Amino acid sequence: xxxxxxxxxxxxxxxxxxxxxxxxxxxxxxxxxxxxxxxxxxxxxxxxxxxxxxxxxxxxxxxxxxxxxxxxxxxxxxxxxxxxxxxxxxxxxxxxxxxxxxxxxxxxxxxxxxxxxxxxxxxxxxxxxxxxxxxxxxxxxxxxxxxxxxxxxxxxxxxxxxxxxxxxxxxxxxxxxxxxxxxxxxxxxxxxxxxxxxxxxxxxxxxxxxxxxxxxxxxxxxxxxxxxxxxxxxxxxxxxxxxxxxxxxxxxxx
Numbered sequence: 001x002x003x004x005x006x007x008x009x010x011x012x013x014x015x016x017x018x019x020x021x022x023x024x025x026x027x028x029x030x031x032x033x034x035x036x037x038x039x040x041x042x043x044x045x046x047x048x049x050x051x052x053x054x055x056x057x058x059x060x061x062x063x064x065x066x067x068x069x070x071x072x073x074x075x076x077x078x079x080x081x082x083x084x085x086x087x088x089x090x091x092x093x094x095x096x097x098x099x100x101x102x103x104x105x106x107x108x109x110x111x112x113x114x115x116x117x118x119x120x121x122x123x124x125x126x127x128x129x130x131x132x133x134x135x136x137x138x139x140x141x142x143x144x145x146x147x148x149x150x151x152x153x154x155x156x157x158x159x160x161x162x163x164x165x166x167x168x169x170x171x172x173x174x175x176x177x178x179x180x181x182x183x184x185x186x187x188x189x190x191x192x193x194x195x196x197x198x199x200x201x202x203x204x205x206x207x208x209x210x211x212x213x214x215x216x217x218x219x220x221x222x223x224x225x226x227x228x229x230x231x232x233x234x235x236x237x238x239x240x241x242x243x244x245x246x247x248x249x250x251x252x253x254x
Contacts, residue, residue: 003052003078007059010082011037012048018109019048019084020253023075025093026177027143027169029058032092032162036242039250047254050082054095056173058166066176072101079106088206090114090253092242094177103207104199110206112253114242117219118193120181127181139171151212151238159243190222197226208252212237 001008009030012019020040022033030051040047053060055074063070075098079087088110091099096116103111117123130142152163175182180189200207208231209215209223215232223230235241235248242249 002059003050003081005061005063005074006052006055006078008050008052008078008082010048010050013046014048014083015046017044017047019050019087021075021079021084021087021089021099022049022051023089023091023095023098024051024054024057024166025095026054027057027173028092028163028166029053029168031058032166033242034162035159035246036249036253039246040253043247043250044254048084050079050084050087052078054098056170056176057168062172066173067180068097068101069105072098072105075102076106088112088253090249091116093239100193100196100200100207103203103205104196108203108205111200111208112249113207113209114249115210115212115239118197119219119222120186120189121219124181124186124189127178131175131182134171134175139174140169143169143174150240152240154238155240155243159240162243163240194222194226197223201227201229207231208233210235210241210249210252212239212241 024030024032030053033051037049052075055066055071056062086107086109089099089102089108090112092114093116096113099111100113100118102108133139133142152160207227211232211234213236214234235245237244
């Protein structure tokens with residue numbers, strides 16, 4: 001069903017536990033949380049959970065603007081429409097950027113960032129360099145190369161099938177969601193991310209980063225400088241720890 005302008009599924013019961021809001025990554029949809037939800041049902045039965053399709057994904061209609069602040073606002077409107085307050089937001093990949101921006105601006109109990117560095121770094125250079133290709137007929141070749149580096153082949157067979165089932169890449173989505181990288185600078189992005197983290201710290205919101213390798217020392221210094229209370233958990237592997245380690249993530253969310 002639609003929660004304001006975003007399609008989603010609401011499960012569980014309303015009680016004193018903080019509700020969970022799950023945000024998937026770019027080109028995927030809310031079905032990708034299924035393994036995590038099964039594990040969560042075993043360790044935290046009845047937890048109130050809202051899984052959403054991001055704008056232009058799954059059953060959610062497209063939007064003219066996919067910038068981070070715009071999408072976070074749409075998520076907040078969906079959360080409000082679902083009758084939830086102060087949720088814990090778990091976001092995979094770009095979904096974690098929306099979760100982070102949300103927690104800096106709206107009531108939230110916590111953020112679980114699933115494998116999303118907050119600074120563009122080399123990825124930003126890669127996207128800016130690929131922008132002309134993404135605007136042309138060969139855009140899919142870039143996305144396929146990028147996806148080849150996500151460690152999908154190492155996932156269990158059912159998880160690989162779920163990645164394939166939920167992936168619907170389109171050039172306009174890639175360009176729209178990466179617009180701030182393509183048309184902005186690393187310094188501009190860094191200033192905004194730092195402001196978000198400082199706001200989260202001031203609000204006393206818990207923040208956990210699920211990394212898939214040991215963080216680079218320089219990045220970790222930047223992160224903890226803006227958000228001293230951040231907790232870092234390393235689950236080695238590819239870009240889909242919620243599929244490779246659903247039981248571990250369920251315990252963290254519980």
